[in-house]
Amino acid sequence: MMMTAIGLMSGTSLDGVDVALIETDGKRVNSFGPSGYRAYSESERGLLRQALAEAVNLSQRDARPGVLREAERAVTIAHAEAVAAFTAQHRITRESIDIVGFHGQTVLHRPAQKMTVQIGDAAALAKAIHIPVMHDFRAADVAAGGQGAPFVPVYHRALAQSLGREGPLVVVNIGGVANITYIDGADTLIACDTGPGNALLDDFMFRTTGQPFDCEGRMAARGMIDDAWVARAMQHPFFALPPPKSLDRNDFAALELRDVSPADGAATLTAFTVAAIARIIALLPKPPQSWIVAGGGARNHTMIRMLRERVAPATVEAADALGWSADAIEAQAFGFLAARGLKGLPLSYPATTGVPMPMTGGVIARP
Incomplete structure (x- = not known):
């Protein structure tokens, strides 16, 4: 039975809420609906x-001391506003x-301690939008000893x-953290985080130029x-670990570049992301x-160019070129996962998490 689902995603880059409509039976995608976006304000971003x-x-995943309570309220309101604007x-x-x-918004991801924390009050959201809300997707996986990430691979498959392509195919999602899904036919599904995505680069750009990110990779293109x-x-022990494996956005925060120009820093951090992938x-x-x-x-054209050079002779294409939505793919995925969850189908597997x-x-x- 086909279902109509709305997926909501607020990623590690803290830019805003992605919204997407999808029609699915939880196994295949029947059609894509529209997608939308509600940016976080500067004050909301500061709060996050x-x-x-x-x-x-945090020592308990449901505790919301101090600013976390305020941030959870802001996240919930932002998502309710995103749904209201999108449906209208x-x-x-x-x-x-x-x-x-x-x-919800991930604020802590420590699978080794069986802790993954996404803030956002689903009960309040369901009441505000008058639609049932599925949430807390990662908790069961982490409680059972999984990494709790990445969760989009079943949607990528x-x-x-x-x-209908031949041979192994990889979908690489470059958000704050980068992750891959390796697909070879219907049976082989492997997934993991590969390392930093845009988080280090975005933080560096913000610190050195006041810009939130390197638009189209223009700064990196000018650097050495x-x-x-x-x-x-690349000697960080994470890179030698076999999949599945996952990261927190700030796991590489200590790797700071000092005393470099914005262009050289952007080029170096972009190259680091690509080397890790x-x-x-x-x-x-x-x-x-x-x-x-x-x-x-x-x-990020510079990132794509560097990746092409790194993985040749394999082909590298942007998701948009295939009619997929690079911006909405994670939001669509959580609509798809909600449909799977309703049907009791698996969301994660031994080779993904x-x-x-x-x-x-x-x-x-429920509302």
């Missing part, structure tokens, strides 16, 4: 940065939506199956890569024949 800083001290703009009635998939710095950074090839069963890039990194057995997940909040 504070929440990230305070979350490192596209004249979508709430009765026509079966489920909303609400990821549904998309890739519609392409510090190859010795990249080589040192390419490093995964040696840990996969076969070298991928094609790479499909989604997330904010898909719009390291969970001992395929796990379903998600909790429903």
Whole structure:
């Protein structure tokens, strides 16, 4: 049975809330609906940065001390506003939506301690939008010993199956953290985080230029890569670990570039992200024949060019070129995961998160 789902995603880059409509039976995608976006204001973003800083001290995943309570309220309101604006703009009635998939805002991800914390009050959101909300997708996986990330691979597989391509294919999502899904036919699904995505680069740009990110990779295109710095950074033990594996946005925060120009710093950090993505090839069963890039990194022309050079002769394409939405893909995924969750289908697998057995997940909040 086909369902109409809205997916909501607020990623590690703290830029805003992505909204997307999808029609699916939880196994394949019948059609894409429209997508939308609600940016966080500067004050909301500042609040979220504070929440990230305070979350490192959390010992219970449902505790919301101090600024975390305020940040959770802001996240919930932003998501309610995002849904209201989206449904009004596209004249979508709430009765026509079966489920909303609400990821929330990750403030802490420490799977080794069985802790993953996404803030956002699903019960309050469901009441505000008058639609059932599925949330807390990652908790069951982490509680069972999985990494709790990445969670989009089952959606990537549904998309890739519609392409009908030969040979291994990788979807690489470059958000704050970069992650890959390796797909080889219907059976082989491997996924993991590869290392930094845009987080280090965005933080560096903000610190040195006041710009939130390197638009189209223009700053990096003008700079010189510090190859010795990249080589040192690549010695981090994470890169040698086999998949599945996952990261927190700030796991590489200590790797700061000092006393470099904005252009050279941007070039070096972009090269680091690409080196980390390419490093995964040696840990996969076969070298991928094609790479499909989604997330904010898909719009960074310098990052794409560097990746092409790194993985040749494999092809590298932006998700948009295939009719996928690089911007909406994660929001669509949480709509898809909500539909799977409603049907009790697995959301994560041993080769995607390291969970001992395929796990379903998600909790429903009703209006």
